[in-house]
Amino acid sequence: MEPLVIIGNGITGITTARHVRKRSDMPIVVISDETDHFFSRTALMYIFMGHMRFKDTKPYQDWFWKKNRIELMRGFVSEIDTANNKALRLRDGRRISYGKLLIATGSKSNKFGWPGQDLPGVQGLYSYQDVELLEENSRNVTRAVLVGGGLIGIEMAEMLLSRHIPVTFLVREKFYWNNILPEAESLLVSRHIREHGVDLRLETNLKAILPGADGRVTAVMTEAGERIDCQLVGLTPGVHPNIEVVKNSAVATGRGVLVNEYLETNIPDVYAAGDCAEIVTEGDGRNRIEQLWYTGRMQAQALAKTICGERTPYERGIWFNSAKFMDIEYQTYGYVHNQPRDGETSFYWEHPGGRHGVRIVYQNDSEAVTGMNFFGIRMRQHTCEGWIRDETPVDTVIANLAEANFDPELFRPHWEAIVTAYNRERGKQLRANFRPSLFQRIFA
Ligand SMILES: Cc1cc2nc3c(=O)[nH]c(=O)nc-3n(C[C@H](O)[C@H](O)[C@H](O)COP(=O)(O)OP(=O)(O)OC[C@H]3O[C@@H](n4cnc5c(N)ncnc54)[C@H](O)[C@@H]3O)c2cc1C
The missing domain is CATH 3.50.50.60 (FAD/NAD(P)-binding domain)
Known part of the structure; x- marks a missing residue:
């Protein structure tokens, strides 16, 4: 049996390999030119800052791959022949046949043709x-x-x-x-x-x-x-999808490798996922390129099912992202646009110290919450996504914000200040609810 060959050992390629292995005995080969083993790209900064060693950024022990019969290959894929041979060629001349192929080549840093952009330094x-x-x-x-x-x-x-x-x-x-x-x-x-x-x-x-x-x-x-x-x-x-490897092949590209909701390209048995994929949206919507760690993982989980014969669409669910601006954690849920869209309003609160902020976006007519930003306060993803999915009214969300917080007592003054500010702005009389957490209830 020809193997599933995966180009790229990032979160997308590796998650696909792991999930295919859980479901199937098919041979799997993962090729990467970057490192021998999968590591967490989001932790790169901590290596430089001395907080972690490279080996600490590897989520799996080196023996994991052999034990799970996932063959890792170091090399740069320079050519894909999808036409007759279902084969890849590596820059060093090696040739590999595939039964199924996943392109998970990630992104590349943008450069805009500035004079001197390739100078040393x-x-x-x-x-x-x-x-x-x-x-x-x-x-x-x-x-x-x-x-x-x-x-x-x-x-x-x-x-x-x-x-x-x-x-x-x-x-x-x-x-x-x-x-x-x-x-x-x-x-x-x-x-x-x-x-x-x-x-x-x-x-x-x-x-x-x-x-x-x-x-x-x-x-x-x-x-x-x-x-x-x-x-x-x-x-x-910023970055753009890394699609160099398919440039001279029959695989269709736009800004990224074009795929449908099953992450299938225009060529049978060839898939693309993660940062390099451009998901074609039916109708008037803009095609989606998702360049995030967790979306790569989610795409891979759906794709592994498809590769193993259970054709499964990728459904992202409620949009979520988190990052860190130096000391300030940032989480965003649903849609918070930089300019309010027609038919929506938002409420924004910021602590006078300037390190904590909360924005809640909601629909004018139904008052259903559609997006949230949090700065300097870490919230529970499950609760926040649930509010958006259930079209929860803004009053309910504001009054119960503490419920979605990991440490509601620590932030108690904030939740009370938020409700007070909201009441003042909107002429309401809400009270901040503090339901004890399961932990607090057990140890009360
Ligand atoms: C510094 C930094 C910080 C980030 N922080 C966050 C964060 O906090 N949260 C978040 O959600 N996202 C973050 N991201 C984005 C996130 O890391 C990416 O979305 C994710 O790594 C993409 O995974 P991927 O598997 O699709 O591709 P990649 O991780 O890019 O893996 C692709 C691999 O394919 C290899 N490859 C490419 N072409 C070839 C070829 N022809 N032959 C062989 N190998 C090839 C590449 O060398 C690479 O190793 C960050 C990115 C960077 C750079």
């Missing part, structure tokens, strides 16, 4: 190799410049600050990450970045990266004509 942050390169590039640096606001940029800023490297952060937008965040949350995050000593420059575009006499980066020029001396430039203006 200029880099992105995506792969394990990028962290190794950052180790080299961050030596003897008196200033680093980061270009492009977003989640990876802020991680890179935190990484460099941990080595006491001064950081200037150029962000094109008027407010930090405000193509995603509403203005109030953008301001909260911007303030926090500056509190950490980052020289955050909003509405500032990079024009060029300049080389010094040694050929390495020595400065950047902004479009406003300012020169900023630096020895390291981090390019962090």
